[in-house]
Structures are given as C-alpha cells and as structure tokens.
Amino acid sequence: MPESVRRHYELYPYPDYPLFASVRRRDTYANNLDALWSLFNGELAPTGSRILIAGCGSFAPYPFAVANPGVPITALDLSTKSLKRARLHCLLHGISGIDFVSGDLCDAALAPGPYAFIDAYGVLHHLEEPQAGLRALAARLAPGGVLRIMVYSHYTRREEDSIRRALRLLKVRDPEQVRKMVRKSAPQSRLRAFFENSEEVGSRSGLADALLHPQVTSYRIDPLLELIAASGLTLLRFAHRGAQPEPGREIARMRALEAEQEAPGNFVLYLGRNCAGPCPHGDGVFRVNPCLEGALSPWRPGTLHLPGRLGHEKAALDGAERRFLRRFRNPVPAADLSPTELPRAGAYADRLLLMHSRA
Structure with a gap:
C-alpha cells in the first residue's frame, strides 16, 4: 500500500466518532458471527471461530466486540494512530481482548487465517492494487467463511x-x-x-476522507464482478440499500441503473469460500439472534426500531412481532411451526433477526 495512504490516516483517523459514543447491542445484530454463518451455511459458527476486521479504522472493533462477546477478534490497520484510538474507544467501554495489529493487509505474515468472518468495509477501493488485497483476504478465509466488502460506486461518487x-x-x-x-x-x-x-x-x-484521499478507485458493476471472479470467492449476496436477495437479479437491476448513469449507493456485498448454503426451508431449528435477546423484554413499551441490513429497510417491531420473536429464545424446530409461522420465521431469518440452522 502506498506510503501516502498510511500518512493520510495518521493525519486523519477515520471515522471521527466521539470516544464516548456508544452502540446498543441490538443495533449490532448484523455483525453477529453465528447469525451470518447460519445465513450462508445453515449452521452455527464452528467452535473457535475468529473474526478479522481488515482496515478497522478508529471505531469498528468496538461494535464487533459488542455483537460477539467471547469471539476472538483481530483488528488490522495501516495507521497506528487509528489503532490507538480504536483501542482507547474499546477500553472506555469496558472491552478488552481484541488483538490490534498494525500493518498492510496484503502482508500475508500479518493476521494469518483462517477466519470465519472478515470485514473489509470501505477498504479495497483505497488500495493501489485492490485485486491483490482481495486475494490476500480470500487466502485468510476459512472454508465456509464469509467476507463483507464495501467499495465505492462510480455513479454514486x-x-x-x-x-x-x-x-x-x-x-x-x-x-x-x-x-x-x-x-x-x-x-x-x-x-x-x-x-x-x-x-x-x-x-x-x-x-479529508471524501475529498483529499490520495488513493481512490470507484467501480461500475461489471469491473466489480471481474474483481470478485479473480479472487476465487463466490458472490453470496448484495447488501446495500434496496438490494435484491438473489445476486443475479440485483446485478441486472444495477446494470439497468448504470445504463441511466445512476446507482443504488456504494456497493455492499458478501463473498464466501465454499459456503454450504442456508438450512432447507422446513428443516432445522430457529433461534433468536443473541444481540436481540435483551431488547425483546415483555416489559419494553412501544415499538422496537432496528437499523435495516442486507438490503432491507429499517425494522420496526411492534408488540406482536416481539412476542413472536421471544418464542425463539430457545431453539424451536421448524417442524413445530404452523404453515403460516414457518414462512414468517424464514423472513425474520433472512433479515438476521432469527438464525436458521440444522441443529
């Protein structure tokens, strides 16, 4: 990675959130490892699974740790100043045990895999060779592992x-x-x-990040697909706002938008290595996402608002919806759900509010 990029983030650690800015665990539900692994593999994550935040910046380790207590997390970044601020943010919120690593993500000797989940949000488009960066991350991904990336869209930027x-x-x-x-x-x-x-x-x-960054690549959909194909990973799902759940349909939608010189926003997507696919519709068990357990209390009044993820709009869960989700605090076999309850549970699992796994 160019020295100019390292210097940029030493001068301007990003994002610049206040050190006492906090997150609610329920708002981190889409970062939960078991929820992501079950969505793409139909199982809970294997024991001993680890998370890598590649290009973690000054904040991301904190919400990932909130979402995954007890899961080993490695936070890798080129900027020592960003890492210091990220570490301080965690310490101020009582979080420890994260392995902070300074260096270039293309260096295979740093943060060696395998990792069950890797997050590289807003990172690849700042590399001199994005393809080399994506291959370096792919090499660290465990079988069944999931990688989330966000890259700039040409027509959005x-x-x-x-x-x-x-x-x-x-x-x-x-x-x-x-x-x-x-x-x-x-x-x-x-x-x-x-x-x-x-x-x-x-x-x-x-x-500085928006207008003064020394290294930026913005993508149209087809060059992005070429980048993914060269990595050896499989495109699992687009996750930017309004994205269709089936990748082929979303690719067609984006091509149509680009023909009009428009875009759905920056590209957010999940890639995988030999993922087993979701649990079959009528099989397995459903569990509530552990990040939501505390928010489903019967004593909580009003509507529960959650951020939208995986292309979905924001969720506003009323009392009846929360009662339904509370049933899944303990595993509920799909076979025990009625013909109307099963698709309802499946829709919540597609939003990561429930986890659907074979056991």
Whole structure:
C-alpha cells in the first residue's frame, strides 16, 4: 500500500466518532458471527471461530466486540494512530481482548487465517492494487467463511471524485484550505452545493476522507464482478440499500441503473469460500439472534426500531412481532411451526433477526 495512504490516516483517523459514543447491542445484530454463518451455511459458527476486521479504522472493533462477546477478534490497520484510538474507544467501554495489529493487509505474515468472518468495509477501493488485497483476504478465509466488502460506486461518487481530482490539480491538501474555498465560492457553485448536501464533510477527517484521499478507485458493476471472479470467492449476496436477495437479479437491476448513469449507493456485498448454503426451508431449528435477546423484554413499551441490513429497510417491531420473536429464545424446530409461522420465521431469518440452522 502506498506510503501516502498510511500518512493520510495518521493525519486523519477515520471515522471521527466521539470516544464516548456508544452502540446498543441490538443495533449490532448484523455483525453477529453465528447469525451470518447460519445465513450462508445453515449452521452455527464452528467452535473457535475468529473474526478479522481488515482496515478497522478508529471505531469498528468496538461494535464487533459488542455483537460477539467471547469471539476472538483481530483488528488490522495501516495507521497506528487509528489503532490507538480504536483501542482507547474499546477500553472506555469496558472491552478488552481484541488483538490490534498494525500493518498492510496484503502482508500475508500479518493476521494469518483462517477466519470465519472478515470485514473489509470501505477498504479495497483505497488500495493501489485492490485485486491483490482481495486475494490476500480470500487466502485468510476459512472454508465456509464469509467476507463483507464495501467499495465505492462510480455513479454514486461522481461528484466527490470530480472535486477530489480538481483539488489535487490545485495542490490543495488541507481540510481548512477546502473550507476556505467553500466560503469564497459562489452560492450556486458545485462545490458549495456538495458541502450543503453531504454529511461526510461535517468533520475534518470526514472531509479529508471524501475529498483529499490520495488513493481512490470507484467501480461500475461489471469491473466489480471481474474483481470478485479473480479472487476465487463466490458472490453470496448484495447488501446495500434496496438490494435484491438473489445476486443475479440485483446485478441486472444495477446494470439497468448504470445504463441511466445512476446507482443504488456504494456497493455492499458478501463473498464466501465454499459456503454450504442456508438450512432447507422446513428443516432445522430457529433461534433468536443473541444481540436481540435483551431488547425483546415483555416489559419494553412501544415499538422496537432496528437499523435495516442486507438490503432491507429499517425494522420496526411492534408488540406482536416481539412476542413472536421471544418464542425463539430457545431453539424451536421448524417442524413445530404452523404453515403460516414457518414462512414468517424464514423472513425474520433472512433479515438476521432469527438464525436458521440444522441443529
């Protein structure tokens, strides 16, 4: 990885969340290892499974640890400053036991596998050779293992990329220089409009990541598919907002959008190595995602709101839905569910609110 990228994150650790910013365990449900493993393998994760956060930044180890108490987690990042902030964030919230590793994810000697789950969210598009990076992660993935990636979409990032190229030509390298340019810009200028409509540029590190990063690649769908094919991994599912659950249908939808020079947002997707596939519809047992157990209390009033994941909209669980989910605090065989309850449980499992496994 270029030295310029390491220097960038030493100057601007990202994301710039307050150290006392906390997460509720129920909001981390889509990071739970057993839930992800059961969705793509029809089993709970094997004993001793580990998680790797590749390019962990200054925050991700904390919510992953909240979602997976007792699971060994390795947090790997190029920036020592980002790792220090991530470690401090964990310590302030009573979390220990994470292995923080400094270095380039392409270095096979660092954080050797196998890992049951690897997260590389917003990482590959900052590598000089994204294909080499994806292959390095694939080599660490256990059989049945799952890898989540997020990469920039060309049509979502057009304005950022255009501004970033212009700033580079002007040799603008400091966030405050950019803010001065915005203050001097015409009210209807593209630069002023971008700043008024972007949440990214609210903080110094967010502005630097969006507009001053030295290494950025944005993808259209077909070059992204070529990148995946070269890795030897299987595309399991797209997970950005509005994504169709069947990859082929989502690829067709994205190609149609790109024909109109549009995009569904940045690409979020899950890849796998020899995953066994989900548990058959009428077999196995259903369990509630352990991250939700505390939120399903019968004494909790009102509606339970959860963030949307895997392409789904946000979940708003009323009292009847919470009562249904509480039934699965202990494993419930699929055979014990009625013809109307079984598809309902399956829909919750597709959202990771329940886990469907063979045993």
